[in-house]
Amino acid sequence: MNITIIGLGLIGGSIAAALKQQQPAVTLTAYDKKLAALKYAKQKTLIDHYTNNIGTAISKAEIIIIAVPIHAYTTVLREIGKYITTAQIITDVGSVKNTTIAIARRELKNNIAQFVPGHPIAGSEKAGIANAQSDLFMQRQVILTPTAKTNPRAITKITNLWQSLEATVTIMPPNKHDKILAATSHLPHVISYAYQNIFTRRKNITKYAANSFKDMTRIAKSNPKIWADIFLANSKAVLTEIKKFKQQLVLLETSIHNLNNQKLEKLL
């Protein structure tokens, strides 16, 4: 089987590493804007072939995996749309689904049934192929969000692909995915960035910090461009969750302000 990965960052690179380990018979081709990432992957034998032309990259692929940041979707899917044939299946790993599905619909047009929207719930604050891990998806959830138009056989193929990497596949509507992830992943990132920003002019005091500080700031080391994309692509659900969080924060704040031990303990 031929699989092509478009975008060799942390996720694309980890898929390559995992496939090479779990499915050594697969022939892997990769495309990335950065030649250095492609050369690195080839040298580490994470991929078999690489090219800086998307048309060439996908020409023999049975499955095309899109693993680029949200802001690159339009460019990448437009190129794929030019060359795609009806026998090929496309999937992605984007952290938001409504927005990415809308782009895919616009760019793939009549081939949209071949697109299986996906999102592995795995990652790290460390970006780039140099941090790729072959076990990144093991015992992790992968959510697929097919639409009414998605070809059922394509869904099965992508399900099998993720299961071969030891991930657990769940299928749900894109809307549900975006609401859940706004609460469980996007909001924690908003909070972590906001918390980190209170130290902008007093970094010196963070030397007295322990584990609670480390946990609270780890994900604020994530790539700002990638996360600005995600927050804006899922803005409605993210704003809803920020509102809920602020309400809970104000409840705690009020109890502390009123020195109301009983109420405070109950909230904790």
Place this chain on the structure above:
Amino acid sequence: MNITIIGLGLIGGSIAAALKQQQPAVTLTAYDKKLAALKYAKQKTLIDHYTNNIGTAISKAEIIIIAVPIHAYTTVLREIGKYITTAQIITDVGSVKNTTIAIARRELKNNIAQFVPGHPIAGSEKAGIANAQSDLFMQRQVILTPTAKTNPRAITKITNLWQSLEATVTIMPPNKHDKILAATSHLPHVISYAYQNIFTRRKNITKYAANSFKDMTRIAKSNPKIWADIFLANSKAVLTEIKKFKQQLVLLETSIHNLNNQKLEKLL
């Protein structure tokens, strides 16, 4: 040397374990309200003697270490105040210093010069002696916050004690300590509890959570009574930090609401 530990929870227990490892010549006596904690520590040879009477516990001690929750300070210090002699040194491990110093001043009266207020910046969401670790303070900061009245020789003795457990000792005013810890430790706990509370009626969705969720909720598993105490004992500084955090949160919220990618990226 005889050392007495008042309160055998995670911190008191870890001090016992660390002392037994680093200073085996020390004779350790412990007091705790809970007989089970004392018996456990004795059985694990973390302490040499135990008693449920504070007067007896401290009678031979050169150094008395108070490791009880904030709400127990008055009771414990009143008992110590009854039996303390001028040759003995007292220290504590409380997470807030202004409030605990005020209690010590009230209860120890003329013996206040013998009290060296302290706070090891180490801990865990896991409470209790069963989670004690002999390496909890290694390569960690311990902040001492003596007042103008504190006996310099007492400060030196407590500094040496912590250094023997491989901790780094820093001395600063209690006010400064409370402001720094409000930002680096107390606020993260407030945030974690507030974040956790948005899932109260939808725990089912947390199964799709990854590391960002785990990091954001870990410290909300801490003991509610202990943390309600801390938030209230340091309420002014904690409220100041909550306000700063809310300002940063609103900046992010506004950029997301306005779909202002440039501003958002800058904030991240």
